[in-house]
Amino acid sequence: MSKTKEVKAKEPLFHIVARDVMHPGASFGIRVAAFVVALLLSALFVWVTVKVDLITFLKTMFRGAFGMDKVFEAEGFENAWTALLSSYMWATLKAAAKLLIIAVALGPAFKMRFWNVGAEGQVIIGAMAAAFVMYHYSTMPGPLLLLVMLVVSILAGGIWGLIPAFFKTKLNTNETLFTLMMNYIAMKIADYFYNLWRGAKSALGMINQTSRAGWLRSLWSGKDAAWFRNEDLWFMIIVLVFTVLMFFYLKSTKQGYEIAVVGESHNTARYAGISVTKVMLRTMAISGAICGICGFLLVSSQSHTINSAMAGGFGFTAIIVAWLSKFNSFTMIGTSVLIVALQNGSMLMANTYSDRGFSPSAADVIVAIMLLMVIGCEFFIKYRVMFKHSAKEAKA
Amino acid sequence: MAEQNTQITAIRIQNVTKSFGTKVVANKDVTMDIYRGEILSLLGENGSGKTTLMNMLAGIYFPDSGEIFVNGKPVSIRSPYDAHALGIGMIHQHFKLVDVFTAAENVVLGLKEEGKFNLAAAGKRIKEICDAYGFDIHPEQKVYDMTVSQKQTLEIVKALYRGAEILILDEPTAVLTPQEADKLFSVLRNMKAAGKTVIIITHKLQEVLAISDRVAILRKGEFVGAVPTSEATELSLTEMMVGKKVELNIERPDPVDPTLRLQVRNLSCHNHEGLPVLQNVNFDIYGGEIFGIAGISGCGQKELLEAIAGLQRVDENSEIIYDAPDGKRESLIGKSPKKIKEMGVSLSFVPEDRLGMGLVGSMGMVGNMLLKDYRRGHTPLTETKPSKELAEEVREELEVVTPSLNTPVRRLSGGNVQKVLVGREIAAAPAVLLTAYAVRGLDINTSYTIYHLLNEQKKKGVAVVYVGEDLDVLLALSDKILVLCGGKVSGLVDARTTTKEEIGYLMTNLPEEVHTDAKPEEAAKEDGQQ
Numbered sequence: 001m002s003k004t005k006e007v008k009a010k011e012p013l014f015h016i017v018a019r020d021v022m023h024p025g026a027s028f029g030i031r032v033a034a035f036v037v038a039l040l041l042s043a044l045f046v047w048v049t050v051k052v053d054l055i056t057f058l059k060t061m062f063r064g065a066f067g068m069d070k071v072f073e074a075e076g077f078e079n080a081w082t083a084l085l086s087s088y089m090w091a092t093l094k095a096a097a098k099l100l101i102i103a104v105a106l107g108p109a110f111k112m113r114f115w116n117v118g119a120e121g122q123v124i125i126g127a128m129a130a131a132f133v134m135y136h137y138s139t140m141p142g143p144l145l146l147l148v149m150l151v152v153s154i155l156a157g158g159i160w161g162l163i164p165a166f167f168k169t170k171l172n173t174n175e176t177l178f179t180l181m182m183n184y185i186a187m188k189i190a191d192y193f194y195n196l197w198r199g200a201k202s203a204l205g206m207i208n209q210t211s212r213a214g215w216l217r218s219l220w221s222g223k224d225a226a227w228f229r230n231e232d233l234w235f236m237i238i239v240l241v242f243t244v245l246m247f248f249y250l251k252s253t254k255q256g257y258e259i260a261v262v263g264e265s266h267n268t269a270r271y272a273g274i275s276v277t278k279v280m281l282r283t284m285a286i287s288g289a290i291c292g293i294c295g296f297l298l299v300s301s302q303s304h305t306i307n308s309a310m311a312g313g314f315g316f317t318a319i320i321v322a323w324l325s326k327f328n329s330f331t332m333i334g335t336s337v338l339i340v341a342l343q344n345g346s347m348l349m350a351n352t353y354s355d356r357g358f359s360p361s362a363a364d365v366i367v368a369i370m371l372l373m374v375i376g377c378e379f380f381i382k383y384r385v386m387f388k389h390s391a392k393e394a395k396a
Numbered sequence: 397m398a399e400q401n402t403q404i405t406a407i408r409i410q411n412v413t414k415s416f417g418t419k420v421v422a423n424k425d426v427t428m429d430i431y432r433g434e435i436l437s438l439l440g441e442n443g444s445g446k447t448t449l450m451n452m453l454a455g456i457y458f459p460d461s462g463e464i465f466v467n468g469k470p471v472s473i474r475s476p477y478d479a480h481a482l483g484i485g486m487i488h489q490h491f492k493l494v495d496v497f498t499a500a501e502n503v504v505l506g507l508k509e510e511g512k513f514n515l516a517a518a519g520k521r522i523k524e525i526c527d528a529y530g531f532d533i534h535p536e537q538k539v540y541d542m543t544v545s546q547k548q549t550l551e552i553v554k555a556l557y558r559g560a561e562i563l564i565l566d567e568p569t570a571v572l573t574p575q576e577a578d579k580l581f582s583v584l585r586n587m588k589a590a591g592k593t594v595i596i597i598t599h600k601l602q603e604v605l606a607i608s609d610r611v612a613i614l615r616k617g618e619f620v621g622a623v624p625t626s627e628a629t630e631l632s633l634t635e636m637m638v639g640k641k642v643e644l645n646i647e648r649p650d651p652v653d654p655t656l657r658l659q660v661r662n663l664s665c666h667n668h669e670g671l672p673v674l675q676n677v678n679f680d681i682y683g684g685e686i687f688g689i690a691g692i693s694g695c696g697q698k699e700l701l702e703a704i705a706g707l708q709r710v711d712e713n714s715e716i717i718y719d720a721p722d723g724k725r726e727s728l729i730g731k732s733p734k735k736i737k738e739m740g741v742s743l744s745f746v747p748e749d750r751l752g753m754g755l756v757g758s759m760g761m762v763g764n765m766l767l768k769d770y771r772r773g774h775t776p777l778t779e780t781k782p783s784k785e786l787a788e789e790v791r792e793e794l795e796v797v798t799p800s801l802n803t804p805v806r807r808l809s810g811g812n813v814q815k816v817l818v819g820r821e822i823a824a825a826p827a828v829l830l831t832a833y834a835v836r837g838l839d840i841n842t843s844y845t846i847y848h849l850l851n852e853q854k855k856k857g858v859a860v861v862y863v864g865e866d867l868d869v870l871l872a873l874s875d876k877i878l879v880l881c882g883g884k885v886s887g888l889v890d891a892r893t894t895t896k897e898e899i900g901y902l903m904t905n906l907p908e909e910v911h912t913d914a915k916p917e918e919a920a921k922e923d924g925q926q
Contacts (some may be wrong), residue, residue: 257770267753272735272767
């Protein structure tokens with residue numbers, strides 16, 4: 001039975017060794033290098049498929065992401081503002097704000113090592129709750145209606161986040177699967193109400209189209225300046241406020257400290273007298289509630305209606321944003337802008353060169369190359385590969 | 397047949413050294429032979445490098461230097477796969493099985509056999525192996541339906557299926573009941589009879605004497621020697637294992653005015669599998685003395701400290717009573733660490749698992765100083781200023797080497813991590829200070845700093861509990877030593893008069909009246925009466 005094979009007296013070719021700590025400058029360098037390599041690879045891909053050269057590619061990408069056509073040529077603030085609103089830049093900022101608030105909401109859960117992948121559903125259910133109030137109680141005074149919508153959204157999102165946390169603490173269910181599945185339940189609930197309210201119409205359209213009850217803009221009067229009445233702008237401001245608050249919540253509060261300890265080790269938390277169950281429930285309620293607020297903002301300021309696709313997959317993209325930012329709220333600002341910029345840039349590529357066969361799917365390839373490189377480079381930040389030769393040197 | 401084979405060398409380990417990091421040398425220049433067809437016990441205290449040495453044969457670790465010969469040929473074992481090819485199989489302490497798979501599926505997992513995947517044929521071969529050695533597992537049985545003993549058997553089958561001629565078992569009886577252990581021993585004897593070589597890693601002397609042909613002893617990573625079991629006694633083995641008494645220059649001030657601080661009565665508890673880890677433990681701890689606890693790893697010392705600290709669920713009827721310096725008496729049973737703190741009981745605890753329980757690895761010194769006091773102040777914000785000052789103080793007094801107070805403690809060396817933890821716990825001005833392996837992995841100087849700190853606490857009237865693994869230190873530092881063996885108290889001795897051999901013996905033997913060997917006799921008696 002024994003089948004003794006010849007095993008050569010040879011050392012392995014290379015080892016993968018965990019790095020102690022990398023100099024911040026060096027790790028930044030690696031990330032920049034990964035970004036450049038990704039751009040070059042994408043350029044190569046574009047050259048091979050549709051014969052667009054590197055410079056044109058970069059120009060188109062940049063224009064699609066941050067283009068501000070006619071903004072600087074416009075005369076007077078009013079005209080420049082109008083031009084800005086229809087620019088690529090504005091579209092990027094608007095989408096980035098949406099992505100950012102979801103990433104900010106995921107921050108505390110992820111810091112606690114609770115893998116909440118249910119932001120999509122939490123946003124939808126928050127939006128649903130807001131729309132429900134908006135639809136059925138449209139006669140309420142404007143500010144009160146918006147307040148009730150906000151509160152109901154917070155509750156709905158919070159409870160949606162609380163459910164998987166409850167089962168995790170009681171039965172130790174897997175939170176990733178649980179939160180993921182909750183997304184689909186939320187989507188189906190949204191579908192149900194969409195169809196219910198739509199009735200015989202072909203589409204639901206905007207809710208309270210004429211009365212504008214429950215619309216954020218119903219708060220301003222006609223005398224306010226045009227830029228002040230812009231709902232997108234307020235959306236961005238509110239998102240930034242949440243970003244700042246979340247940063248300090250995690251950094252400087254007792255609750256934030258508890259989250260960090262629970263995320264590091266449940267045993268350490270118990271040792272310090274922290275109730276893991278309590279922290280887990282509270283944090284997921286907060287995470288879900290902020291997603292709920294995002295839902296409220298989407299309904300009241302952006303779409304004024306609901307459908308099951310209203311979160312647009314941003315609940316999932318936000319996971320990448322949160323991870324890439326190491327759960328730091330301020331870093332998330334840059335990361336979400338970058339990701340949306342990539343998506344929008346490659347989308348313009350698709351629109352411009354669709355006649356040559358460059359489809360939106362090809363645009364996705366560019367985003368994928370970028371993400372692969374940016375995430376992949378983390379490996380080289382965490383580990384280093386030591387060849388036989390260098391392994392010996394390191395030991396000496 | 398086995399007798400004839402005993403002198404043929406199956407494995408030769410020559411000048412093998414393995415170290416982890418720059419400080420921990422797990423094996424130092426070990427040279428030893430393993431003969432074909434023998435049962436060899438590898439004996440040594442905790443941390444003597446037994447498992448590390450065997451892991452190098454199993455392909456888990458790769459030696460830093462030295463050579464390994466199998467059947468006379470030099471080999472390089474780079475992975476468990478290489479080990480299998482050489483006929484070496486290791487059964488680890490923690491089983492490596494897939495719960496939702498059947499026995500047969502687990503056995504064939506990872507095998508690259510030629511031809512079609514044939515689970516039925518594999519099952520047949522497994523059945524043959526089981527019949528040959530008297531194993532009671534079925535190829536179709538799922539692992540989650542198995543007892544711990546069956547899982548271990550499955551691991552053995554797995555190794556035999558892969559053609560193992562040399563089997564290494566790492567503390568195989570640690571998870572078994574005495575009856576299951578007896579069964580395992582008869583299986584091992586069967587395997588020896590079939591010409592296999594068996595190595596068992598253990599620190600239980602009775603087992604060594606009961607099963608093995610030869611005993612090889614490691615101490616602090618070095619090979620001390622090997623003796624035929626027939627020529628060994630428990631005493632001679634203990635001496636080889638613990639070594640000659642080393643005179644340590646640790647001060648031991650006489651206790652001044654010891655006062656009762658903690659009473660433990662009938663303390664019992666069970667682990668997750670429902671096995672008893674502590675049984676009817678009784679003792680008193682006095683302020684102003686150092687109370688040492690000795691025992692082999694897994695004898696319940698961890699649970700004992702955690703029970704006092706409010707981190708371990710205990711059985712009914714257990715009592716832990718805290719006698720406060722002001723005369724109040726409080727029961728600590730069923731209280732969380734937070735509750736204990738709120739009751740005004742000043743209890744400090746340096747747990748064994750520094751980064752997994754005592755500290756937050758990703759935080760710096762300041763964040764860690766905050767751990768037990770983060771609730772300070774009435775605002776929702778944490779008050780970091782006092783923690784910053786404390787961190788500064790600990791850093792200066794204990795000479796903690798860290799790039800900054802905010803460098804994650806995970807990146808500090810073991811000694812510095814321990815200083816941060818001990819510093820914080822002492823700064824809390826405790827009445828009871830529990831320490832588990834306070835000097836594990838520390839260099840001599842740091843260790844002495846810690847001993848000095850503990851003595852300082854003792855002089856202040858603190859009740860210090862010191863769980864340690866180095867018997868020389870325990871003897872030199874403690875006033876009393878409680879010895880645990882398998883979750884029971886096997887002795888409480890005066891550290892000034894006892895000997896190292898006595899403690900070593902108590903660690904592995906229970907006093908006669910509670911000896912496990914007595915049980916079958918009692919059972920037999922009862923049977924007779926019926």
